[in-house]
Amino acid sequence: xxxxxxxxxxxxxxxxxxxxxxxxxxxxxxxxxxxxxxxxxxxxxxxxxxxxxxxxxxxxxxxxxxxxxxxxxxxxxxxxxxxxxxxxxxxxxxxxxxxxxxxxxxxxxxxxxxxxxxxxxxxxxxxxxxxxxxxxxxxxxxxxxxxxxxxxxxxxxxxxxxxxxxxxxxxxxxxxxxxxxxxxxxxxxxxxxxxxxxxxxxxxxxxxxxxxxxxxxxxxxxxxxxxxxxxxxxxxxxxxxxxxxxxxxxxxxxxxxxxxxxxxxxxxxxxxxxxxx
Amino acid sequence: xxxxxxxxxxxxxxxxxxxxxxxxxxxxxxxxxxxxxxxxxxxxxxxxxxxxxxxxxxxxxxxxxxxxxxxxxxxxxxxxxxxxxxxxxxxxxxxxxxxxxxxxxxxxxxxxxxxxxxxxxxxxxxxxxxxxxxxxxxxxxxxxxxxxxxxxxxxxxxxxxxxxxxxxxxxxxxxxxxxxxxxxxxxxxxxxxxxxxxxxxxxxxxxxxxxxxxxxxxxxxxxxx
Amino acid sequence: xxxxxxxxxxxxxxxxxxxxxxxxxxxxxxxxxxxxxxxxxxxxxxxxxxxxxxxxxxxxxxxxxxxxxxxxxxxxxxxxxxxxxxxxxxxxxxxxxxxxxxxxxxxxxxxxxxxxxxxxxxxxxxxxxxxxxxxxxxxxxxxxxxxxxxxxxxxxxxxxxxxxxxxxxxxxxxxxxxxxxxxxxxxxxxxxxxxxxxxxxxxxxxxxxxxxxxxxxxxxxxxxxxxxxxxxxxxxxxxxxxxxxxxxxxxxxxxxxxxx
Numbered sequence: 001x002x003x004x005x006x007x008x009x010x011x012x013x014x015x016x017x018x019x020x021x022x023x024x025x026x027x028x029x030x031x032x033x034x035x036x037x038x039x040x041x042x043x044x045x046x047x048x049x050x051x052x053x054x055x056x057x058x059x060x061x062x063x064x065x066x067x068x069x070x071x072x073x074x075x076x077x078x079x080x081x082x083x084x085x086x087x088x089x090x091x092x093x094x095x096x097x098x099x100x101x102x103x104x105x106x107x108x109x110x111x112x113x114x115x116x117x118x119x120x121x122x123x124x125x126x127x128x129x130x131x132x133x134x135x136x137x138x139x140x141x142x143x144x145x146x147x148x149x150x151x152x153x154x155x156x157x158x159x160x161x162x163x164x165x166x167x168x169x170x171x172x173x174x175x176x177x178x179x180x181x182x183x184x185x186x187x188x189x190x191x192x193x194x195x196x197x198x199x200x201x202x203x204x205x206x207x208x209x210x211x212x213x214x215x216x217x218x219x220x221x222x223x224x225x226x227x228x229x230x231x232x233x234x235x236x237x238x239x240x241x242x243x244x245x246x247x248x249x250x251x252x253x254x255x256x257x258x259x260x261x262x263x264x265x266x267x268x269x270x271x272x273x274x275x276x277x
Numbered sequence: 278x279x280x281x282x283x284x285x286x287x288x289x290x291x292x293x294x295x296x297x298x299x300x301x302x303x304x305x306x307x308x309x310x311x312x313x314x315x316x317x318x319x320x321x322x323x324x325x326x327x328x329x330x331x332x333x334x335x336x337x338x339x340x341x342x343x344x345x346x347x348x349x350x351x352x353x354x355x356x357x358x359x360x361x362x363x364x365x366x367x368x369x370x371x372x373x374x375x376x377x378x379x380x381x382x383x384x385x386x387x388x389x390x391x392x393x394x395x396x397x398x399x400x401x402x403x404x405x406x407x408x409x410x411x412x413x414x415x416x417x418x419x420x421x422x423x424x425x426x427x428x429x430x431x432x433x434x435x436x437x438x439x440x441x442x443x444x445x446x447x448x449x450x451x452x453x454x455x456x457x458x459x460x461x462x463x464x465x466x467x468x469x470x471x472x473x474x475x476x477x478x479x480x481x482x483x484x485x486x487x488x489x490x491x492x493x494x495x496x497x498x499x500x501x502x
Numbered sequence: 503x504x505x506x507x508x509x510x511x512x513x514x515x516x517x518x519x520x521x522x523x524x525x526x527x528x529x530x531x532x533x534x535x536x537x538x539x540x541x542x543x544x545x546x547x548x549x550x551x552x553x554x555x556x557x558x559x560x561x562x563x564x565x566x567x568x569x570x571x572x573x574x575x576x577x578x579x580x581x582x583x584x585x586x587x588x589x590x591x592x593x594x595x596x597x598x599x600x601x602x603x604x605x606x607x608x609x610x611x612x613x614x615x616x617x618x619x620x621x622x623x624x625x626x627x628x629x630x631x632x633x634x635x636x637x638x639x640x641x642x643x644x645x646x647x648x649x650x651x652x653x654x655x656x657x658x659x660x661x662x663x664x665x666x667x668x669x670x671x672x673x674x675x676x677x678x679x680x681x682x683x684x685x686x687x688x689x690x691x692x693x694x695x696x697x698x699x700x701x702x703x704x705x706x707x708x709x710x711x712x713x714x715x716x717x718x719x720x721x722x723x724x725x726x727x728x729x730x731x732x733x734x735x736x737x738x739x740x741x742x743x744x745x746x747x748x749x750x751x752x753x754x755x756x757x758x759x760x761x762x
Contacts, residue, residue: 045462052458055289056293056297083448086448089356092356092360093356096356096360097359398593404556404557405556405558407613408581408612416612
């Protein structure tokens with residue numbers, strides 16, 4: 001799912017963004033209101049964040065937020081034109097003005113922040129380690145000299161190669177291959193985005209997320225076209241406003257909880273009011 | 278197990294969604310093939326004129342379009358045009374545009390081949406039995422040119438249908454993308470879903486393309502005489 | 503006979519390709535029911551002459567009349583004129599996508615708008631005459647070269663033309679197929695068809711022609727009945743041309759060496 005081949009670090013650029021002076025001349029909000037709909041880029045095949053369900057309706061954590069934004073901006077949660085984006089095209093669609101806004105599990109990185117403007121985060125992601133329930137790995141120290149399954153080029157791969165060279169990495173190209181390898185017992189554990197691991201263990205009862213929170217904490221935020229400060233400011237205010245009514249926890253309960261189950265603490269995923277703890 | 282795996286087609290509107298995806302595929306292919314045929318005839322005839330400038334221009338177009346990958350063309354017309362020149366085209370329009378650019382080049386080459394392979398005295402023979410020029414075109418030239426073109430046109434059509442999944446790149450949900458959406462949702466609970474969905478898509482492509490190429494084979498056989 | 507109007511009358515015909523003049527003032531008459539055979543070396547303009555007659559080549563000056571009516575005025579509706587002038591070419595020029603019958607019927611049905619049943623009956627009679635009735639549903643590629651040329655002749659005949667033009671119709675044929683085509687043409691001559699024939703078959707020319715037209719370098723050099731022309735050609739050029747078809751014997755014992 002969250003195929004993060006991107007180098008992740010915490011984002012000093014965020015601070016810069018918050019300080020950016022609003023350019024009033026843009027009139028971007030007025031344009032959206034005039035069009036009567038907001039164009040939002042979402043994933044169509046990345047449950048539980050952005051996907052199309054069996055009835056053809058857009059669903060997921062990102063989509064739940066998208067509908068609320070349309071409600072608050074245009075007075076109708078259906079006044080959205082969903083544009084189906086791919087992970088690789090998220091910046092392109094903004095730069096080429098195909099969408100007003102991206103809500104597609106978009107992890108904030110300094111490289112990306114040079115090309116698009118990120119609003120305040122609404123979700124966070126870290127690494128998690130999943131292992132068999134009967135031999136749980138709860139500390140990285142347990143992995144010394146053991147085989148750890150990762151996906152090539154992902155955050156997990158990079159993190160363990162740099163920080164824990166004592167762990168032997170078993171690398172796969174595809175998510176399904178990697179998880180099948182874990183099921184077959186070819187490694188002691190598997191490291192990936194914790195959000196993905198939560199979803200997987202809920203469907204695979206024999207496994208547990210022994211480590212739910214590892215490495216850098218990355219934030220996931222809406223993105224707008226570089227310089228679209230009017231929409232950016234509105235988004236930032238909106239995210240703070242929504243935090244006051246605990247909206248993102250409601251979103252979690254509606255979209256992620258059915259997938260993650262009760263075993264996951266919402267606080268490991270949800271960012272409320274744009275404040276990353 | 279088979280039954281539960283096949284449930285993926287019974288859930289909600291999944292089957293209808295696949296058919297809608299197929300419709301997008303066929304729509305883009307059909308419109309593009311049609312436009313390619315019309316424009317390809319024009320460009321192809323330009324390539325056979327005695328005017329060297331026209332011929333060179335047509336030749337250049339043909340070589341350029343054929344050697345630039347479809348993905349690059351899609352990128353340029355969907356993203357670059359909008360980003361750098363503010364020409365913001367709708368994704369489906371871009372899909373038809375790019376496929377038509379490509380199809381026109383292929384078609385032009387087919388037309389050039391068919392036109393140059395028709396001997397000149399076919400026209401003279403028609404004149405010699407008192408036919409008017411339009412009668413000659415209708416009864417002598419066009420039927421023969423069409424016979425020479427049909428296999429190539431059908432080949433182009435099936436290639437176009439099979440190339441449509443590229444339009445995922447500009448965010449158009451055609452058959453394969455819809456299949457992927459279904460697999461990713463159903464696959465969380467149903468491990469066989471991806472196998473069945475992709476098998477089904479394979480079958481649909483086959484069901485669409487096979488009759489087309491059989492039809493071509495039938496015509497070739499019929500016209501062999 | 504000389505007072506009757508000729509089917510075809512050509513006066514002072516000039517034709518150029520770019521700057522090269524290929525016909526310099528050709529004049530000839532083809533009376534009804536007569537056969538004229540045009541012979542001459544390659545490039546003498548004889549094929550061009552035929553192509554000018556049915557408008558496949560534009561002419562520079564001169565006049566061509568068909569049954570007393572000028573067909574070189576520039577206002578000529580060639581599709582109508584060509585219905586009266588049958589032409590058969592050197593190359594096999596049948597339409598490959600049509601059967602033998604389809605080839606023959608196309609002109610009468612589409613150009614002349616005649617009744618299908620009537621034309622079909624006529625076509626079958628003509629095919630029978632050239633011995634190809636059993637091939638009427640064949641496609642051209644299933645026929646030999648000689649058969650194709652016989653069908654091409656029938657295709658032209660079925661238009662009921664006033665005159666038939668033959669442009670070296672046996673030149674591309676294998677030798678064993680030449681005869682069957684020439685026999686068909688002889689048969690036509692016997693039935694009184696008016697014909698203008700370009701050929702290199704000298705024996706055939708002698709047998710079929712009422713008059714031989716000898717052309718060289720775009721002019722008519724000599725024109726005479728066949729026995730006169732072949733036995734006592736007047737011009738040097740005609741003599742030289744005819745010599746090409748004569749061979750001196752080389753068997754030394756039988757043929758005493760006369761000249762040095």
